[in-house]
Amino acid sequence: MKNTVGIFDSGLGGLTAAYEFENLFAGKKYIYFGDTARVPYGSKSKDTICRYALQDTGFLISKGASLIVAACGTVSANAIEALRQRFSVPVIGVVEPAAEKAARIAAAGGGRVLVLGTEATVKSGAYEKAISAIDSSLCVKSVPCPMFVPLVENGYTEGAAAELFVREYLSPYLSYGADAVILGCTHYPHLSGVIGAFLGGSVLVNSGREAAEAVSRLITADNAADGKAEFYVSDAPESFARLAGVFLKRDATEGVKCIDIESY
Amino acid sequence: MKNTVGIFDSGLGGLTAAYEFENLFAGKKYIYFGDTARVPYGSKSKDTICRYALQDTGFLISKGASLIVAACGTVSANAIEALRQRFSVPVIGVVEPAAEKAARIAAAGGGRVLVLGTEATVKSGAYEKAISAIDSSLCVKSVPCPMFVPLVENGYTEGAAAELFVREYLSPYLSYGADAVILGCTHYPHLSGVIGAFLGGSVLVNSGREAAEAVSRLITADNAADGKAEFYVSDAPESFARLAGVFLKRDATEGVKCIDIESY
Numbered sequence: 421m422k423n424t425v426g427i428f429d430s431g432l433g434g435l436t437a438a439y440e441f442e443n444l445f446a447g448k449k450y451i452y453f454g455d456t457a458r459v460p461y462g463s464k465s466k467d468t469i470c471r472y473a474l475q476d477t478g479f480l481i482s483k484g485a486s487l488i489v490a491a492c493g494t495v496s497a498n499a500i501e502a503l504r505q506r507f508s509v510p511v512i513g514v515v516e517p518a519a520e521k522a523a524r525i526a527a528a529g530g531g532r533v534l535v536l537g538t539e540a541t542v543k544s545g546a547y548e549k550a551i552s553a554i555d556s557s558l559c560v561k562s563v564p565c566p567m568f569v570p571l572v573e574n575g576y577t578e579g580a581a582a583e584l585f586v587r588e589y590l591s592p593y594l595s596y597g598a599d600a601v602i603l604g605c606t607h608y609p610h611l612s613g614v615i616g617a618f619l620g621g622s623v624l625v626n627s628g629r630e631a632a633e634a635v636s637r638l639i640t641a642d643n644a645a646d647g648k649a650e651f652y653v654s655d656a657p658e659s660f661a662r663l664a665g666v667f668l669k670r671d672a673t674e675g676v677k678c679i680d681i682e683s684y
Numbered sequence: 685m686k687n688t689v690g691i692f693d694s695g696l697g698g699l700t701a702a703y704e705f706e707n708l709f710a711g712k713k714y715i716y717f718g719d720t721a722r723v724p725y726g727s728k729s730k731d732t733i734c735r736y737a738l739q740d741t742g743f744l745i746s747k748g749a750s751l752i753v754a755a756c757g758t759v760s761a762n763a764i765e766a767l768r769q770r771f772s773v774p775v776i777g778v779v780e781p782a783a784e785k786a787a788r789i790a791a792a793g794g795g796r797v798l799v800l801g802t803e804a805t806v807k808s809g810a811y812e813k814a815i816s817a818i819d820s821s822l823c824v825k826s827v828p829c830p831m832f833v834p835l836v837e838n839g840y841t842e843g844a845a846a847e848l849f850v851r852e853y854l855s856p857y858l859s860y861g862a863d864a865v866i867l868g869c870t871h872y873p874h875l876s877g878v879i880g881a882f883l884g885g886s887v888l889v890n891s892g893r894e895a896a897e898a899v900s901r902l903i904t905a906d907n908a909a910d911g912k913a914e915f916y917v918s919d920a921p922e923s924f925a926r927l928a929g930v931f932l933k934r935d936a937t938e939g940v941k942c943i944d945i946e947s948y
Contacts, residue, residue: 457732458722463837468721468919567845570834573727581831581852584845655732682946 422645425450425635426485428476431459431573432660433607434491435667436628437514438649441489442668444636449647451483455681457654460569461494462538462605469540472681473499474506479684481509483650487639488512489631493605494538496627497546510638514606517630519550522600525623526551526558529599534622535562536589536615537604538569547604561596565589565608572607575663582614590618598622610667654681686909689714689899690749692740695723695837696924697871698755699931700892701778702913705753706932708900713911715747719945721918724833725758726802726869733804736945737763738770743948745773747914751903752776753895757869758802760891761810774902778870781894783814786864789887790815790822793863798886799826800853800879801868802833811868825860829853829872836871839927846878854882862886874931918945 425445427438431454438452453476455461461469473495477488488511490496490503496513503511522533535547542564551560567585576582601619603609606628616624649672653660657676664672689709691702695718702716717740719725725733737759741752752775754760754767760777767775786797799811806828815824831849840846865883867873870892880888913936917924921940928936 457728459727463723463920463923464721465920566838567834567840570831574830576831581845581848584848588845656727656729659727 422643423486423639424484424645425487425489426453426480426483427451427489427491428453428455428480429492429606430455430461430494432663432667433569433572433605434628435664436606436609436626437489437491437631439668440629440632441635444632445641445644447646448641448644449649451480451485451650452652453480454653454660456656456660457681459573460538461492462540462569463566464540466498466540466544469494470499470502473503475681475684477503477507477511479652479679479681481507482684485509487635489635490514491606491628491631493627494540497537497541497544512631512634512638514627514631515546515550517634518602518604518625518627519547520554521630522602522625523551523554523558525600525625527555530597531558532596532598533558533560533600533602534593534596534598535560535602535604536565536608537562539564539566541604547602561593563589563593568611569605569607572610577610578613582611586611586614586618590615600625603627651676652679654679686907687750687903688748688909689751689753690717690744690747691715691753691755692717692719692744693756693870694719694725694758696927696931697833697836697869698892699928700870700873700890701753701755701895703932704893704896705899708896709905709908711910712905712908713913715744715749715914716916717744718917718924720920720924721945723837724802725756726804726833727830728804730762730804730808733758734763734766737767739945739948741767741771741775743916743943743945745771746948749773751899753899754778755870755892755895757891758804761801761805761808776895776898776902778891778895779810779814781898782866782868782889782891783811784818785894786866786889787815787818787822789864789889791819794861795822796860796862797822797824797864797866798857798860798862799824799866799868800829800872801826803828803830805868811866825857827853827857832875833869833871836874841874842877846875850875850878850882854879858883864889867891915940916943918943
């Protein structure tokens with residue numbers, strides 16, 4: 421039986437991983453779930469994040485997913501072990517692949533990594549642990565950027581508002597001189613234009629893209645099931661469909677289904 | 685048996701009503717529930733908002749509340765009928781009291797009301813209907829301000845960020861010349877300094893305060909139960925306790941309890 425990849429996020433952010441998956445696995449099926457009834461996850465407690473992530477994953481498996489991508493920085497930083505303990509299918513998060521990429525870049529440069537994430541991600545220390553396990557000589561700093569998700573979910577991906585909050589959160593780190601900056605929440609790549617312009621010489625690591633590449637190291641296109649992407653949300657399918665098209669750079673308005681996630 | 689008031693909101697916003705209740709009913713008990721696991725409500729669909737509001741109200745009644753204040757603009761605009769159909773206790777929302785106050789001000793002036801609310805509140809048309817039922821000669825315009833809740837929940841109640849979004853949402857209405865501006869979401873009074881400075885001559889109507897005054901027209905201090913306020917949330921009690929103190933202008937760090945709202 422061929423593999424079907426299931427991708428989930430609290431909302432739209434995981435579409436950065438879905439977009440990369442579509443590029444790497446053209447014509448291959450995947451199932452996407454966006455928990456739009458409970459977005460955002462980044463301000464919630466570890467217990468709640470785990471409970472939501474277990475439901476999200478249970479839903480994708482019930483739809484036939486045989487490989488799960490937790491395309492959410494907050495879930496990857498707080499609930500990946502809980503998912504792997506509960507379910508037997510492979511679970512790929514965004515922390516480990518992005519940590520590996522950033523560690524490689526930093527090791528070849530000045531040894532400095534900056535992690536941008538939600539409050540829950542920064543509080544977890546997950547990126548620090550993952551990078552330290554790869555190369556304990558690297559220096560890692562983490563910055564919570566709680567306004568980035570509302571900015572992206574409301575379409576403020578460039579212009580004065582995005583610039584104001586990028587300056588607010590990142591000014592204290594200009595002199596740090598990071599070699600690699602991990603966009604540790606899958607919403608953040610939508611702000612990469614503004615972040616990249618502000619931070620200048622740093623390489624931005626897109627955690628959604630790195631997760632999709634981690635999938636391509638586990639399965640090949642030959643053993644991935646053919647078919648179209650299926651989209652599910654827990655609320656407001658119309659607005660998801662409208663924004664999904666922008667994020668995937670193609671028409672995605674067809675057949676986004678709404679499900680009751682609390683029953684999984 | 686004396687009355688116990690139950691107040692709920694998606695998060696912190698309803699504390700604007702709780703603060704006014706404490707002023708009007710000093711030493712009287714109330715029970716507050718903030719649905720911090722599912723905040724924000726304003727971007728969600730009417731069905732989901734109703735389901736959440738029914739659970740929130742069911743919880744407060746299970747704790748002994750005999751009069752409910754839906755201290756959330758989104759719930760008041762979308763779910764108040766559903767609550768009144770399901771439960772026999774009186775349910776006060778923020779829409780009707782604020783609409784009455786704004787209609788009075790506008791009728792004595794140029795006849796113009798501006799409503800600021802979440803996307804779900806504006807979409808519902810609830811304020812237009814309520815004001816039109818009071819005085820159909822009044823002109824009402826509504827503006828969705830989706831970034832105001834994240835700004836308040838993250839502490840940006842003044843300064844450049846608050847000013848930027850106030851300008852963004854309200855510039856098109858400067859020439860409208862509203863007599864009364866309804867702060868139609870209970871988070872928004874925390875931005876009233878910036879909103880008031882930008883809009884100049886308009887009177888700001890605090891929907892949380894009007895709801896608390898509506899309570900005082902239903903019950904007197906004599907038939908309200910004595911006791912301390914009880915606070916419950918569905919997630920992250922520590923951060924709620926910290927911010928609640930700021931909003932209530934007193935120490936509120938003691939005994940905020942976390943409950944599983946999905947079981948109500």
